[in-house]
Amino acid sequence: MTEIPILNAPxxxxxxxxxxxxxxxxDGPDDDHLMDFTPAKGKVIFTxxxxxRRHEGPSPALVVQRPVECPINSQGYLTSPDGWRGVSxxxxxxxxxxxxxxxxxxxxxxxxxxxxxTPDAPLDLVLSMPxxxxxxxxxVVNETTAQRAEAAAARAEAVVTNLESEVRAVVLASPELKGxxxxxGxxxxxGxxxxxxxxxxxxxxxPGRPDRPATTNGVIxxxxxxxAEYRSTxxxxxxxxxxxxxxxxxxxxxxxSGIEQVSGAVTLDASGAPIREFxxxxxxxxxxxxxxxxxxxxxxxxxxxxxxxSWGYQVVQDSWTTPxxxxxxxxxxxxxxxxxxxxxxxxxxxxxxSDDRGYVQYSFSKDNGATWTTYQxxxxxxxxxxxASTAYTFRHRVKDAANNVTxxxxxxxxxxxxxxxxxxxxxxNAAVIDTFTVNAADGTRLVNYDTATSTATQxxxxxxxxxxxxxxxxxLVEKPATVYGNAFVNGPxxxxxxxxxxxxxxxxxxxxxxQLNLAQSSARLEADIIFDRHDMxxxxxxxxxxxxxxRWFKSEGIKVFVDGPTQLGPTITGxxxxxxxxxxxYNAATGVVTVTVDGVEKLSAxxxxxxxxxxxxxxxxxxxxxxxxxxxxxNVRVTYL
Numbered sequence: 001m002t003e004i005p006i007l008n009a010p011x012x013x014x015x016x017x018x019x020x021x022x023x024x025x026x027d028g029p030d031d032d033h034l035m036d037f038t039p040a041k042g043k044v045i046f047t048x049x050x051x052x053r054r055h056e057g058p059s060p061a062l063v064v065q066r067p068v069e070c071p072i073n074s075q076g077y078l079t080s081p082d083g084w085r086g087v088s089x090x091x092x093x094x095x096x097x098x099x100x101x102x103x104x105x106x107x108x109x110x111x112x113x114x115x116x117x118t119p120d121a122p123l124d125l126v127l128s129m130p131x132x133x134x135x136x137x138x139x140v141v142n143e144t145t146a147q148r149a150e151a152a153a154a155r156a157e158a159v160v161t162n163l164e165s166e167v168r169a170v171v172l173a174s175p176e177l178k179g180x181x182x183x184x185g186x187x188x189x190x191g192x193x194x195x196x197x198x199x200x201x202x203x204x205x206x207p208g209r210p211d212r213p214a215t216t217n218g219v220i221x222x223x224x225x226x227x228a229e230y231r232s233t234x235x236x237x238x239x240x241x242x243x244x245x246x247x248x249x250x251x252x253x254x255x256x257s258g259i260e261q262v263s264g265a266v267t268l269d270a271s272g273a274p275i276r277e278f279x280x281x282x283x284x285x286x287x288x289x290x291x292x293x294x295x296x297x298x299x300x301x302x303x304x305x306x307x308x309x310s311w312g313y314q315v316v317q318d319s320w321t322t323p324x325x326x327x328x329x330x331x332x333x334x335x336x337x338x339x340x341x342x343x344x345x346x347x348x349x350x351x352x353x354s355d356d357r358g359y360v361q362y363s364f365s366k367d368n369g370a371t372w373t374t375y376q377x378x379x380x381x382x383x384x385x386x387x388a389s390t391a392y393t394f395r396h397r398v399k400d401a402a403n404n405v406t407x408x409x410x411x412x413x414x415x416x417x418x419x420x421x422x423x424x425x426x427x428x429n430a431a432v433i434d435t436f437t438v439n440a441a442d443g444t445r446l447v448n449y450d451t452a453t454s455t456a457t458q459x460x461x462x463x464x465x466x467x468x469x470x471x472x473x474x475x476l477v478e479k480p481a482t483v484y485g486n487a488f489v490n491g492p493x494x495x496x497x498x499x500x501x502x503x504x505x506x507x508x509x510x511x512x513x514x515q516l517n518l519a520q521s522s523a524r525l526e527a528d529i530i531f532d533r534h535d536m537x538x539x540x541x542x543x544x545x546x547x548x549x550x551r552w553f554k555s556e557g558i559k560v561f562v563d564g565p566t567q568l569g570p571t572i573t574g575x576x577x578x579x580x581x582x583x584x585x586y587n588a589a590t591g592v593v594t595v596t597v598d599g600v601e602k603l604s605a606x607x608x609x610x611x612x613x614x615x616x617x618x619x620x621x622x623x624x625x626x627x628x629x630x631x632x633x634x635n636v637r638v639t640y641l
Contacts, residue, residue: 008059013118013275015249018086019044019078019107021100039076042100043068044125049093056242056253066092071101078125080307086122088307089113091248096125114248118270119309181452190560200492202228209236209272210243211250229253238272263297273307286313328402332360335379337396337408339511343388343416348396350379352409355400368393368410375399388418523587525616531581536619540586542614548593549586558582562607568593569605586611587641 007152021040028036034127053063070087073079080087097258098105107129117123119209120438154534186592202225210230213222224437230243239260252273263282264495278301279282286293288311295301300316335353341345346366353360366383386392391414398409503638521541529536531554539549546563553559557573583596591609594600616638 002279008277009275010053010055010059010061010063011252011275013091013115014088014113014274015091015113016086016088016119016122017046017078017111017113017125018122019431020076021072021078021105021126023103037076039074040072040100040103040105041070041463042098042105043069044078045097046087046089046094047088047097049095050077053090067482083423084307086119086307091115091246115251119307121260130317146280152375180181196594203231204228205233206233207234207236208232209238209250210245212236235273239276240272253329259300264310268303268305268311270305270309277301277304288313315472328357328400328404330356330400331404331406332356332398332400334396334398334408335396337411339394339411339413341386341392341413341415343418344384344386346386346392346394346413346415348381348383349393350396350398353379353398355404356400357401360398363397363399364396365395366392367424369395373396386415388415389413391589400521520640521586521611521614523616524583524585524639524641525618526580526583526637526639527618528581531577536582538582538584538618540584540616541588541611541613542613542615542617546611546613548584548586548607548611550582550595552582555600558597558602560584560593560595560603562593569603572597572602585641 016621022037022040023040024035025038027033030036032192036121039579046401047065048065048386053065055061055063056481061593068081068087068089070078070080073083073085077085078087079085093110095110096108098107100371104439109127111125112126113123130175202217204210204224206216206219208217208231209223210216210220213220215236224230224245226245228245230245232241232243235241240252243250244253250456260275261281262278263280263284265285265287266278268276268286268288278299280295280297280299282297284295286295288303293313295315301313302316303313305311306590332355335350338349341347348364350362354364361377363372363375364381364383365372366386383392383394391412394411394413395408397405399405433512441517445513453568481505483568524541525540526539529552535551535553537549537551539547541548548568549561551559551561552575554577557571557575559571562568572595581598583594583599585594585596588590588610591606594604
């Protein structure tokens with residue numbers, strides 16, 4: 001009966017041991033008169049000093065090492081129990097016992113099998129035996145005599161040691177007895193590494209295999225202490241993931257990783273694990289023993305390396321049985337639907353869906369099941385293009401591989417209202433939104449503009465949705481009578497893109513200004529000012545109760561007022577007498593108010609932060625009780641900060 005290889009068996013490094021034993025006899029019936037040789041009859045027994053080994057790889061196991069009895073064959077060679085010349089032993093220390101008929105065979109009583117003992121360079125028991133006793137020496141023929149001889153030798157060695165110490169002391173005390181200094185001796189073997197500062201030095205992680213440092217991308221340097229462990233991240237492509245540093249070098253302690261999925265070409269050589277398991281996901285060529293073996297896809301195969309380093313394989317393909325499927329009549333569990341909505345989209349997610357066969361797909365609906373999305377593997381879905389402030393009924397359903405379907409519980413949600421447009425996101429970095437000029441090249445336009453009457457009910461822009469409004473009653477901002485008389489900000493009169501001399505009567509609610517509804521308070525308002533007779537004013541962050549007002553008095557300069565009579569900062573003097581570009585800025589986050597003239601900062605002061613007013617405007621300021629003239633405000637510009 002052929003033994004079936006144990007899958008996922010532990011893999012340990014091995015070494016090879018050989019030996020040959022002959023018996024010299026009297027000359028037999030042959031052509032010469034020389035003594036003849038016959039094979040010795042008996043066996044050699046190897047008993048491991050390490051009896052119990054713990055394997056900690058992917059398939060943990062307790063391994064018990066038993067003595068290995070190796071017979072001597074018809075040619076006198078030591079053989080493995082299965083008849084191969086020589087024997088492969090797990091690396092370690094063994095005691096050796098010779099049982100040969102009619103003779104007491106000398107040889108090593110204790111050997112160390114190393115991984116370097118390969119089939120090409122084995123550990124030869126004959127070459128490892130004690131040297132031949134020279135002529136004239138006493139031959140010890142029994143154990144008692146041997147013990148006495150060993151004791152005498154030990155006493156003699158002690159006497160010599162004591163004598164050497166006494167002579168050395170005399171020489172050191174008498175300089176005249178010292179000879180010339182000799183040449184330095186050869187460098188000894190390096191000692192064992194000392195204790196390391198931290199335990200992490202004993203656990204190393206990297207690619208490849210440590211016994212081939214070039215494959216580890218520099219992780220292995222050769223300075224690792226005995227006892228260090230290496231965790232290969234890729235198993236070196238050979239399923240070799242777990243390693244330990246031994247006095248003899250790095251050894252694989254975890255064997256292989258189990259079954260390797262391969263395709264293309266796989267090379268099997270004398271290194272690495274002696275047994276490997278594969279499943280071919282595509283046609284695979286195995287290169288072993290100098291030959292190529294092609295196996296087709298979906299083949300399970302075990303390759304094994306013998307003591308001579310040759311590979312053989314066995315295909316695990318016989319008697320595969322595919323059970324007849326049982327009809328699937330059990331519907332899947334729907335799970336729970338969670339929905340999160342914004343104004344224009346809904347994010348759906350299903351948790352807890354399952355099926356007894358382990359396979360489910362998902363479909364979603366936003367109209368209570370009237371229409372469904374295509375089935376998908378993902379348990380999440382996003383509906384886009386929804387209408388703001390609208391109620392929707394969302395559902396989900398799951399199906400298994402047998403097309404059994406279960407529909408989950410409906411979830412009703414109303415989308416959020418459309419949020420106000422934040423031009424700071426549409427036009428970042430303080431981009432100019434509009435210049436508000438008639439028939440300008442920037443795309444702005446007037447709506448219902450009447451050139452005959454010089455009026456406009458509304459002015460719009462193609463950029464950002466900003467609009468001029470016509471406010472007549474009640475006045476939006478009315479300056480208190482304690483400051484330069486009355487001045488009203490009531491509504492727009494636009495002539496040719498300019499706010500110019502339109503007449504009117506002082507103190508009456510005539511349209512004296514152009515106003516703008518802003519999307520946010522943090523803004524800069526600019527205008528080109530042309531003086532003829534009247535003074536000018538600009539205002540920002542204005543509401544029914546508060547405003548920041550810049551007033552340019554031709555005779556005095558620029559003054560800034562906050563919420564009435566309180567002047568913010570000093571008066572700005574030394575201005576151009578006829579025309580200039582004036583800018584008024586307010587940063588709602590910091591409360592900073594800034595005034596510029598022709599692009600040069602003239603004033604910076606701080607007032608209350610977080611003003612909610614979002615109205616800006618420019619106007620002529622009637623002063624001195626007179627009217628007339630042709631003072632103008634042109635090219636009004638708004639920039640969000």
